[in-house]
Amino acid sequence: DAKTTQPPSMDCAEGRAANLPCNHSTISGNEYVYWYRQIHSQGPQYIIHGLKNNETNEMASLIITEDRKSSTLILPHATLRDTAVYYCIVIQTGANNLFFGTGTRLTVIP
């Protein structure tokens, strides 16, 4: 049972920032926000996760609103290889059951 809502699809011009939104209005205090992506014909790949602070790594940045009811994944300079389905997932600390929703299909356009 996915606890997140994402737009089904988005386009982004190559070289521009891709901002992927996620709504998780029922998130509870001990639940993390995780982002994965799945490139065609591959398994999902972990991108980033956070609890309440903004996070950044070599792949992306994660901005979580102060009330934690939504977040945005930012790919600062999208490339054609970033074309994929992006999944936003909320999961409780210590839980084993990672459930994926339908995600956002991001298409990076040359």
Added chain:
Amino acid sequence: ETGVTQTPRHLVMGMTNKKSLKCEQHLGHNAMYWYKQSAKKPLELMFVYNFKEQTENNSVPSRFSPECPNSSHLFLHLHTLQPEDSALYLCASSQDPRASSYNSPLHFGNGTRLTVT
């Protein structure tokens, strides 16, 4: 290279056949997972193993039988499957989330594309 290897990459089997899918990880993880991804549907969690013990069975039919002989290997034994079982079967591994203060990310293999004829 994800650190999680699945074999075979493609499998075609008849409804009366018996086959097995194999997953291997050398990441030092102690939790392993099977997911099913059908066309146009979200990934479905099938089974979870922690330290070789099955901790989650998401109402999977008995024609799918998992086996986890050690923390590095996971199998999915298949018998008398139906055409609707055709899908991409994905294996993943992680550190046991019950053993830490946050959930270690899952590392996925590239899956086995199964076709049941």
